[in-house]
Amino acid sequence: MTRPNALKLETFLPYRLSVVSNLVSDVIATAYERLFALKIPEWRLIAVIAESDGITQQNIGAKTRMDKVTVSRAAIALIDRTLIERRPNPDDGRSHRLYLTATGRILYEQVAPKALELEARIFAAFDTEQLVSFGQMLARIEQAALEAGEVS
Amino acid sequence: MTRPNALKLETFLPYRLSVVSNLVSDVIATAYERLFALKIPEWRLIAVIAESDGITQQNIGAKTRMDKVTVSRAAIALIDRTLIERRPNPDDGRSHRLYLTATGRILYEQVAPKALELEARIFAAFDTEQLVSFGQMLARIEQAALEAGEVS
DNA sequence: GCATTATGGTTTCAAATGATACTGGATTAT
DNA sequence: ATAATCCAGTATCATTTGAAACCATAATGC
Incomplete structure (x- = not known):
């Protein structure tokens, strides 16, 4: 009997993509955690801010497709560690602009x-x-x- | 000022891989949830069992790299919905063999x-x-x- | 101007995930 | 055989995640 619709999971690309991507993410997350005590969202913020000084959280979310909650939490964690800082956004009182601190830049130069x-x-x-x-x-x-x- | 180590997140492949993979997973998860009320681990189990009738949870985990806890929960959920069933494993009393039920097979033939x-x-x-x-x-x-x- | 609606960001809550501990059956050593 | 160890699967717990409610400011309609 031949199965009419052979869905071999091993050859099903969305599945393969997910497995491999999760594996890669996991390897990287482990390394970053060990080396810098940074979680993935946190180092993504660092990288984005290093690229685009003064960016808002909203824009980080748009750029990285991270949830705004994730961005918010990562930002707070980095501020607590004085790796980034907030300055008021003159264009919009609800948001703020994010910058690497000196410490943050030094860290970035090790992370990158x-x-x-x-x-x-x-x-x-x-x-x-x-x-x-x-x-x-x-x-x-x-x-x-x-x-x-x-x-x- | 030139940045010595340009890590453009947009071109950083592990990052791109993760974003795209998550997006694809999300689209698929939404579709399966809507069409069949199946979560990703659940339909993976269905697919694997359809391929390898009588497989054990342990082997499913090895095959799919899913955590054994995830496999266990998915199995229980599918048993509750009588989409799969367990039969004793004559070779090992700790584990059981998993089979699609008739209902499960019908579902699989729609899912695939x-x-x-x-x-x-x-x-x-x-x-x-x-x-x-x-x-x-x-x-x-x-x-x-x-x-x-x-x-x- | 004032009311309504929209938006950046945070908090709260519920669901998903995975590490760890646990249970009962299997294996190994003596 | 029986003690010690190991392993399949489950339960428990802490962590992560995102949806929805929420707060404060901004934009829009009247």
Whole structure:
């Protein structure tokens, strides 16, 4: 008897994608926790703020697709550790602008190379062209998923 | 001032991988919840059991990398809905063998095509060759992440 | 201007997740 | 055989996560 719709989980791409992504996230989360006592949302904030000094939480959420609650909590945690600071936003009294402190910048300068090194190790097997193509595929998958999702 | 280590989050692959994967998972989880009232771990169990009748929870965990707690909970939920059933394992009294019930098989026969259709929609932009290459890259990334992780 | 509605951010609550401890059956050593 | 250890699966607990309520300020309609 042949099954009419063979759904082999091992070859089902959404499943594979999820498994591999979770594994990678886990490896990275463990490393960051151990090296810098940073959770993933926290180091993402650091990275984004380092890139875009003075950004608001709202914009961080839009950029990273992190929930605003997650962003808020990460921000508070980083402020407590004086890795970032808030200054009033002259354009909007509800929000504030986020900046790395000196300490935060020093930390960032340690985190960034470690992050890139870890990425390099995980993606070492591929040449530049493959990496570019992989990144492009991710972008197109993202686009398609967004469209598939909004149809509901 | 030039930043010595440009870590552009948008081009940082582990980050991109995580964002896209979460998005895809989310779209799929929403669809399954709406169509079949199944959570992701639950339909994974259904899919695995449909593939490997009589498998134990332990083996499901190994196959899918799901935590044994997750597997246990999903199994109990499916048993409550009489979508799967347990029979004693003659080889080992601690575990049991899992089977789809008739109802479960009927459900599976609805789920599988929907799953494949959803996958097709999300990955529609690619030709077969690209999909194969994408899957191979995932496999190699998985392998590298495992190695990077165990060094710790 | 004042009322209504929208929005940035926080808090609160409920659900999901996974580490740890536990239970009962299996394996190994003596 | 029986003690010691190990392992499948479950229960308990702490942590993480996001939805919804909430607060304060901003924008819009009248």
